[in-house]
Amino acid sequence: MSNKQKNQAVQYKRLSMVSYFLHGSVHFFVLSILSSFIVTLSEMFMPQVVRFMVDNVLGADPSQEVNTVGKVMLSWGGLDYLKARIWLFAVVLVVIALVAAVFRYTVNLMNNKGAQTLMERMRNVLFAHIQKLPFAWHMQNKTGDIIQRCTSDVDRICVFISEQLVSLVRIVILVIMSLTFMYSMNIKLAIFATFSLPVVVLYSMYFHNKIGSRFGECDVQEGVLSAIAQENLTGVRVVRAFGREKFEKDRFEAQNEKYAGLWVRLMNLMALFWSSGDFISGLQVMLVLVFGTVLCVRGEISTGTFIAFISYNSMLTWPVRALGRVISEMSKAGISIDRIIYIMNSPIEQDKPGAAEADMHGDIEYSHVSFGYEENIPVVEDVSFKIKAGTTFGILGGTGSGKSTLMLLLDRLYGLKPDQGEITVGGVNIEDIKAEWLRRNIGIVLQEPFLFSRTIAENIGITQHNMPIEKVRRAAKIAAVDDSITQFAKGYDTIVGERGVTLSGGQKQRTAIARMLTQEAPIMIFDDSLSAVDAETDAAIRHALKENLSGATVILISHRVTTLMGADQILVLDKGRVAELGTHEELLNIENGIYHKIYDMQMKMPEEEEVKQNE
Amino acid sequence: MSKQDENKEYVKLPFFGIPKLLPFMKPYRVKILTMMAMGVVTSGMDIVWPLFTQYAINHFIADTTLKGLPVFILLYVLCLGIQVLMSYISCSYAGQIEMYIGRDLKRESFNHLQNLSFSYFNQNSVGYILARVMSDTGRIGGMVSWDLMDSVWNLSYLIGVIISMLLLNWKLALIVLIIVPFTTVVSVYFQKHLVVLNRKIREINSQISGNFNEGITGAKTTKTLVVEEKMEQDFNATSKEMKVTSVQAARYRSMFGSLISFASYLALALVLWRGGILTLDGLMLIGTLSVFMSYALGMMEPIQWIVRAISSLIQVQVNVERLTRLLSTVPDVKDTPEVIEKYGDSFEPKKENWEPLHGDIEFKDVSFKYPDGDEYVLEHFNLKVPQGTNVAIVGETGAGKSTLVNLVCRFFEPTEGQVLIDGRDARERSQLWLHSNIGYVLQTPHLFSGTVKENLLYGKPDATMEQIEDAVRKVSADGVIARMDKGYDSQVGEGGDLLSTGEKQLLSFARAILADPRIFVLDEATSSIDTVTEKLIQDAIESLMKGRTSFVIAHRLSTIRQADVILVVKDGKIIESGTHRELLAKRGYYYDLYTQQYQEENIQSAYQAL
Secondary structure (H helix, E strand, C coil): CHHHHHHHHHHHHHHHHHHHHHCCCHHHHHHHHHHHHHHHHHHHHHHHHHHHHHHHHHHCCCCCCHHHHHHHHHHHCCHHHHHCCCCCHHHHHHHHHHHHHHHHHHHHHHHHHHHHHHHHHHHHHHHHHHHCHHHHHHHHHHHHHHHHHHHHHHHHHHHHHHHHHHHHHHHHHHHHHHHHHHHHHHHHHHHHHHHHHHHHHHHHHHHHHHHHHHHHHHHHHHHHHHHHHHHHHHHHHHHCCCCHHHHHHHHHHHHHHHHHHHHHHHHHHHHHHHHHHHHHHHHHCCCCHHHHHHHHCCCCCCHHHHHHHHHEEEEEHHHHHHHCCCHHHHHHHHHHHHHHHHHCCCCCCCCCCCCCCCCCCCCCCEEEEECCCCCCCCEEEEEEEEEECCEEEEEEEECCHHHHHHHHHHHHCCCHHHHEEEEEECCHHHHHHHHHHHHHHHHCCCCCCCCCCEEHHHHCCCCCCCCCCHHHHHHHHHCHHHHHHHHHHHHHHHHEECCCCCCCCCHHHHHHHHHCCCCCCCCCECCCCCCCCCCCHHHHHHHHHHHHCCCCEEEECCCHHHHCCCCCCCEEEEECEEEEEEEEHHHHHCCCHHHHHHHHHHCHHHHHHHHHHHC | CCHHHCCCCCCCHHHHHHHHHHHHHHHHHHHHHHHHHHHHHHHHHEEEEEEHHHHEEEEEEECCCCCHHHHHHHHHHHHHHHHHHHHHHHHHHHHHHHHHHHHHHHHHHHHHHHHHHHHHHHHHCCHHHHHHHHHHHHHHHHHHHHHHHHHHHHHHHHHHHHHHHHHHCCHHHHHHCCCCHHHHHHHHHHHHHHHHHHHHHHHHHHHHHCCCHHHHHHHHHHHHHHCCHHHHHHHHHHHHHHHHHHHHHHHHHHHHHHHHHHHHHHHHHHHHHHHHHHHHHHCCCCCHHHHHHHHHHHHHHHHHHHHHHHHEEEEEHHHHHHHHHHHHHCCCCCCCCHHHHHCHHHHHCCCHCCCCCCCCCCEEEEEEEECCCCCCCEEEEEEEECCCCEEECCCCCCCCCCCHHHHCCCCCCCCCEEEEEEEEEHHHCHHHHHCCCCEEECCCCCCCCCCHHHHHHHHHCEEEEEEEEHHHHCCCHHHHHHCCHHHHHCCCCCCCHHCCCCHHHHHHHHHHCCEEEEEEEEECCCCCCCCCHHHHHHHHHHHHHCCEEEEEEEHHHHHHHHCCEEECCCCCCCEEEECCCHHHHHHCCHHHHHHHHHHHHHHHHHHCCC
């Protein structure tokens, strides 16, 4: 593929992405542009009113040609009628101004509505898409980067469309209209008014490109300076303890100086741009003024035409300068679109065709399951075992033995390829079960539970719309967290998470357990969920669970033998492989077995060793 | 206290807080005055332009003559030249004033922070302080330059136009001026609403970022609970609120803009009507009429700008308030003038007067409460720590183990009693002197962005390469450095991000040992690192403490069994003390802690033993 073709392909991709997002907002932008057409047109008529008044009503020379506005007004009763009623001119002007004002309002409102609708759609689509992306994708991408794409890049695209693109169209309309009016009045003078336009546009593009790159430098330097300040603040103890205040001061000062210097350079450039822009447009005004005067004196144009010309000319000055800016900033949006395309093109989780809502009350069976997060680094290898429906199953293993991974696989947060073995529930391969159905019927309490920034009641009852508080509390009681919650000033309405109260590790775990219980799933997994809870509460929770979970298949994961002793079956996992499997008694009977050894070591009390040491 | 401040968006200060800023504006007073004066001239020229048109119409065109046109052109170009030059200078000055005052404020606040006490950092989050240093200073800089210039510019234009109109034809002028109060009222009304709406928009905006953050970091939980749809609905509700509020703001803004431009045309209509009659009656020339038309069209927008500038002055007050509060915070721990006289301050130490530090420390009848607490955490505490003693401090997370260390390092001072260093009150010598003799290794090791070598040199900038290598070898960090692609010149990333926690820890040990401190403070790591690194660190600690007075805040009791004295802290207070064996024999709180930890460690090590 040639470069040009590649470029076309990229542009096509960008365009189709933008048009996808524009769905639902494009009519606002069209309305805005149409209204701006009317605004510009009415503004174009104002100088014509003045021109007619100056030339034909106030002027002594009745031989002057009458313009369209004049013809209309004259038809109301002739020249003397108008001369006696000068206020009519004011009324005409106010009527035109009123039309302009109403449509100017529409221009801005429609444009903003369009922008906000576009923004809302982009945000919602992105959020929904991100929610549906597979878990592996979330693990691969940095949170900060994704958030930036969803906020800054979305902003930039909206600004591009609603401000830059729309104002480009509006400026073009304005320029074409005023040139039309000018050329229809007097070609010679119109040429004078036109010839600086391309100069101004090019010149302003040139400056804006330069300003843009200097802005970049300033941004980078701001990052540097801010990082120094931040490191100084977070490392304040180190700074003080090593007595390095002076070093820090000097370091900050040097970068601060550089930062201010860069900005001053940028500001000077901008000041130069503004003032030289003023100079060019000042000269342009002068040209029109002087040559207009000459033409007037020669009798080639009337005084009214002259005044109208000056009005049109001044209408052009600012928009033309803005044009350069708009054009030079357009390129930046393309990159933002690409960054959004990256997210939108990541494939979302999808069920296999024909995936069913299978009965989840059957036995769970792992057969020859092997899996690793990275290629060639297996985490679990050739694992096979069966969990009988309605029983409690324990999995014992050290850090990194693959306990949690087995559970993530069961919940299909990671999918198994055909050559990696299979997991079945009630004889159905989980790959053939709808993901939503599967997860709804498996309750997991994760090792490090995550609570959302909302109230505790909402957190616990999140799995169901408007869950009654009684149900929430019942679950909280089983998880032995009701007491702690009611002790908060706002009780169940206490907001937790990032923007609320910080719960202790144990409270978090118990809240997560309560949340999972409300799911009333036939399969429940506790992934080391009581590690931050003291032994007594641990036992109390397990007791309460046992009473309330009759019929459910329960999987307990832990590195503590005491947590698992009561399970119907215990699997010992060692370096990703099944080492031992059986009841507590069976496993204890294996001489030199792993379970046996771990049991012995974990049950040992410190005194014995201390005694040995002292001997 | 500071939490509430963070949310407060509005305060009222006398004269918008400008008096508080005067000391910072003073060095630039010439520039500020020049900027303002030139701003006045620039807007004066804007008043002159329509007069050129007037002259052209009333003189050249009315008399059908081109006599004097060259002079006319010359004068025009001259005026243009003056205006362009003035506007260049005033804009570039405004830029300089903005950046220089911003820079000065940044420097001043940063330097002030270097001397503030730890209580300040405990009470205010890093994010909060950083916002004061980086963004408040910027906004204030912008206010004293651009907002000021905008006001001067527009105000002088407005006044100039009014005077000029009155001079040209005062009757017509008065009629046009009727519109001014109307425009002012409209501007104030809309600006007020917009400020409120914009604030709300900012709030929702940060909520949206938060939602995205939650949607991503909580992805695992969302999936396992199958609440994607609920999260989506909630998000859509927030994003809808954002849209509604923004459109509301847009409605006000659009209405505002339309009304202002309508007011301009209304003024123009008045000029046409009354001025038309005057011209028809021969009382006014057409050229003069055209001047009035230009003025009428041009004078409404400046009113809008003035109102906008005032509203931004009002909003900046809160930034002024926060920043000046930072600058006026007095450090709790401060050297006396006599001490500074002899030993120098933090920025200019007089090292020639510094005595060597031996390492005897004594707490003498020390009572202490934190500046933000009401309860005494130490009461009449006495402890002698002779040179070379190893003190361990143990207790649960959040029990207040750092208090003693904070007092030894003089990060805080005793409320009553004394901390003696080598027999003399710590306050008799400078903080920098003491700190230069302390080696401090943090629980969460903190490195600065830069190279490995720069970080190692942090505690002793003049160390030779041999000394560095020696220190690195002592803590067995040479392996870490050998693994890096550029050795000592490898970048460690922001806050040491490019290294693992264990690596960071080893480097911070090396940094401490290179500084060769007499007193050594170790806030031990809680995070479990791999066993090999753990062993390395354990060895490093032992080599570090040899021959030095040391304080170890320990989380793992197995590491401090050999300490000379163990202090057990609970709920901020020291409840037991003694050697490991004595404390075990007591069967008290230490015994419980130890048994509990022993079991947990056993559980973990059971797997490693396999």
